[in-house]
Amino acid sequence: MLIFSIARTKDREKLFHWIGSISTLKGHIWTLKEHSHVKINTIDDANQYSIAVTREDSTHHYLKHNNIDQNLDLYLTTTNKQNIEMLFSKRIDLIIATDAMIKTHVESSDLQYELLKKVFTFNPNEFQLYIAMSKSTSPLLVRALKPLLKKYKTN
Template sequence: STDIVNHVLQEADIESHIRVYPWARAFHIAKRMPNTLIYSVAKTPERESQFHWLGKVAYFRLGFVSLTQRDDIKINKFEDAKAYRIAVQRGDISALYLAEKQFAIVETTDIKQSYQLLISKKVDLVIDDPQYINSMSQHFNLAPTQLSFIKAIDDLSVYGYLAANKDTDPQLIKRLQKAFEIVEKTSWYQQKLLNPYYNIEAFND
């Protein structure tokens, strides 16, 4: 995603500074500060009017992740997960989605804190994309086989976008939109955006 964003900014000849914040704080800043971009943000009906949507920078197949050793966790259908405590990041789409469906969620500031709760067995599951399991394993000095991706959730299979604050300079928006149109036509962009392994089994709720 950052590679795509940097290519778009270069094409638009715009200087920027990328900072990483907990998701809820990043979202708050992007909604209130003109000339601010945010990524990778899901384009939900509730959010659609809150930003200028510039283009897709990621594709997520979010689903349940557990510790492999937890052979007591049995999830054969989506509703089975209601029996378990699930760590989610405050304000993200998985938190909103599972709360609406009355799952037992524990909100955290970021994905690392969610995994910390999982590893310490304070929660039973986290919501993540399988492509990030290896990096989380490395971060916590675990073997990748110690974490298991159970199954994706169809409703949480979404594109992540680069979006801009609604009060951003209109000329900047035009430059970014034009730059994105150029970048997204390249084969490089298509290879970055999608990954062939995404044809994985999913719960269809």
């Protein structure tokens, strides 16, 4: 089975055959502008605040690897839309999202994008989208696809 696209994380590393990177994700930590008390200079600073992420999403995996999953104010949801709604209803202080994801969900929910602010931006190398294949895929097929992706990316 081909998966297009999936964020490559340490938790997922051994679960798939990784064909190759197709793009980077510019992820941010967001809060409401009125939350002037929120200050984040490093990912560790997020431990001071309540945060919502989608369960088993790449952002959840990232927080786990940075020990933020130990935060008692970490809320695991089933959708990104829930995270945004929790932020706007002031049930949490922070969410993690890309610009595109935020804009899409905010606009579809009749919320105001202008009320949000970015308080931290991740290194793009920390969140990359890949083409992957399930572990049950033939190794011959995996080896055949890797050079095809490289060739496509150079054209």
